[in-house]
Amino acid sequence: MKIIIIGAGFSGLATANLLAARGIPRDDIIILEKNSKIGGLIQTHHHDGYVLESGPQAFRGTARNMHEFLKITGLLEKVVPSRSTVNIRYILHQGKLKKLPTGPLSALTTSVISFKSKLRILKEPFVKRWEDGEESVADFVRRRFGSGLDHLVDAFVTGVYGGNHEKLSLDHAFPQLRQLERMKGSVIRGGLHVARQAKKQRKRQDDDQKKTTKKKRKKQPFLYTFQKGLKQGIELLARNLDIQLNVTVTGIEFNEKNKMYKVTTNMGDHDVDNVVIAANPNSLGEIQLFDLNFDQKVPEARxxxxxxxxxxxxxxxxxxxxxxxxxxxxxxxxxxxxxxxxxxxxxxxxxxxxxxxxxxxxxxxxxxxxxxxxxxxxxxxxxxxxxxxxxxxxxxxxxRPIGGIPQIELGHGSVIKYKEILEQEYGIHVTGIGWTGISTDHLAGEAFKIVESIIQSHQASS
Ligand SMILES: Cc1cc2nc3c(=O)[nH]c(=O)nc-3n(C[C@H](O)[C@H](O)[C@H](O)COP(=O)(O)OP(=O)(O)OC[C@H]3O[C@@H](n4cnc5c(N)ncnc54)[C@H](O)[C@@H]3O)c2cc1C
The missing domain is CATH 3.90.660.20 (Protoporphyrinogen oxidase, mitochondrial; domain 2)
Structure with a gap:
């Protein structure tokens, strides 16, 4: 089974490593990268003893998908965890730095939320479910919690997306919040339910572990990098893979005669059984995909x-x-x-x-x-x-990073629809920053899904 992966950023390298971990021979996987270096947005710079990142600073160690991915690929043994003080975070509020609350108790006493807003938050469980379609992140929070959290949501969205909370789509950028509202009719009730389930699950794991070892499960650190920065992790992922640099993919079509995909590049063509696009939606502009014409631009934050x-x-x-x-x-x-x-x-x-x-x-x-x-x-x-x-x-x-952060704004549903058409009608796989999420831990989860789908279709056809 020959597989082409387009893009040697985190998504492409994660997918290739998970395919190899599931037994696909490394020789069967080719990664095509238009740049002269691997890593995409992840680039580390070394100056005068300082280690600098132009893209992400770290991987989120507490995210289950990321933890699992690092474990499977052997990178968990190489990571350097953040210090525990990382949980202390501040917000600039009325010209002064104020500590952000870390739990329900500190939320009650914090001065970054007014007394009136705290009372309004308590009404959230009684606010009706939304049935009217897509909502911006700002509108969702205002409707459920009141407008007293606007500054916090604005800062949070800036921190994650470099974006505008009035424009980002709650349904596509933070679908888990909509899910909580749907599940229990309230974000607070849904959040408590999920937290209780997670606690039970952790207890079950602890009990199982106690049966085999006396060791207590370690708390996962919040963030991970590597001794020489994130690019070192990227280089470890790239080991023993066939990565062809300075190769730009310009077209993908399906050849009915040999029942294979033909991938066209500036350096020649490839006939393969599977294609994975691991690049952001805006990069599709330069690829002629079958007979399709996708001209929607996703805004980016530089x-x-x-x-x-x-x-x-x-x-x-x-x-x-x-x-x-x-x-x-x-x-x-x-x-x-x-x-x-x-x-x-x-x-x-x-x-x-x-x-x-x-x-x-x-x-x-x-x-x-x-x-x-x-x-x-x-x-x-x-x-x-x-x-x-x-x-x-x-x-x-x-x-400066090589690209911007794609914004999952109101109307992003048409971008996701296009991804679904490529996957369901044309049988190729699509991942990368800006389709259904932007963080590396989200993309680790997407890589797991793609690999499962390729393995299943391979088993069905053999
Ligand atoms: C400033 C900044 C801060 C960030 N902070 C965090 C953070 O703290 N935590 C976090 O988890 N995430 C963070 N991110 C997001 C993180 O960078 C991405 O999740 C991740 O790097 C995306 O990887 P990717 O492989 O999907 O995309 P990319 O890194 O964009 O890689 C895609 C690759 O595909 C190649 N390509 C595109 N088109 C073609 C073509 N036609 N032919 C061949 N190759 C092609 C590109 O050259 C590129 O190398 C941040 C991003 C930025 C910009």
Whole structure:
């Protein structure tokens, strides 16, 4: 069985590794990548002892799909976990950094939600189910919890998508929230139900484990990277795979004579049994897919990152925790800051504080392409004013990812419909950032599904 995977980003490499883990010979899998390097959005840069990422900073260790994927591929033994302080997160609220609540008790006492809004949240279980079609994330939260959470939702959506909560589709970007509402008529009731089920499941696993070993199950760390950054993980995934760089796929058709797909590229054609597209919806513009014509563009958030490295004594006390996000109503130059050297101390030299400032996104699209010195100077000013830095950084570097973050906005259903047509009517497999999700853990889950489907159809035909 010959399989072509289009794209050597996380999605393509994850799919290839899981196929190999299910017994598909590595020689039967070819990955075609139009760039001169692997990794797609995941690129790590090394400067003066600092390790910088232009795309994702880390994989989410607590996500079941990601954990399972790392275990199967042997990467779990190579990861470096984040420090536990990563659970401390802040939001800029009325000009001041405030700790975000981490549970129901701290939500009751936090000053980032007003007393009136807290009372309104308690009414959520009694709000009627929505039956009227698609809703934006902002409308959904306002309808169920009141408008007092607007700033938190705005900041959260900025942190995940670099997006606008008024435009993102609740149904396609966060379908699990709609599911909770459908399941129990309330996000709170549904959330409690899911948490109880997860607790029972964990207890069952613990009991099973106790029968075979005396060891207690370890709590999974929140985030993972590698000693040399995320690209090291990508390089481990790429080992022993046939990856052809600088090859752009330009067409896919089905050959009725030999019952195989013909994949056309700038470097020649391939006849194969299975095709996996592992690239974002916008990259289909350059591929002639059968007799189809898909011309819908998915908006993208361009993000620039400014890394600043300080001597620890530049701060009254070095920033602790994950970092902070800034709602658009606070009108700042940056979107937020991650405290990299506190999350992963090994990514900075000893006694240095490494910060990652995010700039741009859907709300400030032009800022991501401003000249580097403008980005750096504005970021230094923000750190001085928000984190009381008394000295300038000794290290500055601007990094930009090779692409943007696709926005799963209202109307995204037609993009998903197109994916379904390709899969159900034309028999090819489609994954990649921006179809049904954007995070690496979501894409690990998609890779599992595709591999299962390929294995099943292979077994049915043999
Ligand atoms: C700034 C930023 C921060 C992020 N932060 C996080 C985070 O903290 N956590 C997280 O989980 N995720 C994060 N993400 C998302 C994460 O980067 C993606 O989930 C993941 O990298 C997507 O991988 P992919 O393989 O689907 O797509 P890509 O990385 O885009 O790879 C697709 C590949 O396909 C290739 N390709 C496209 N068209 C063709 C063609 N016609 N022929 C051949 N090759 C082709 C491209 O060149 C590319 O290499 C972030 C993204 C950005 C931009």
């Amino acid at each position: 993000i620039a990152s400014v890394y600043l490295g300080y001597n620890a004594d530049a701060f009254p006390s070095p920033p602790k925790g994950y970092g902070f996000l800034i709602p658009s109503t606070e009108n700042r130059f940056i979107l937020g800051i991650q405290f990299i050297s506190d999350i992963f101390p090994h990514l900075a030299p000893p006694r240095k504080v490494l910060l990652r400032c995010f700039i741009g996104g859907v709300r400030q699209p032009d800022r991501a392409s401003l000249p580097n010195d403008e980005l750096v100077n504005n970021s230094i000013d923000e750190v001085a004013s928000l984190l009381s830095a008394k000295k300038d950084p000794e290290f500055t570097q601007v990094v």
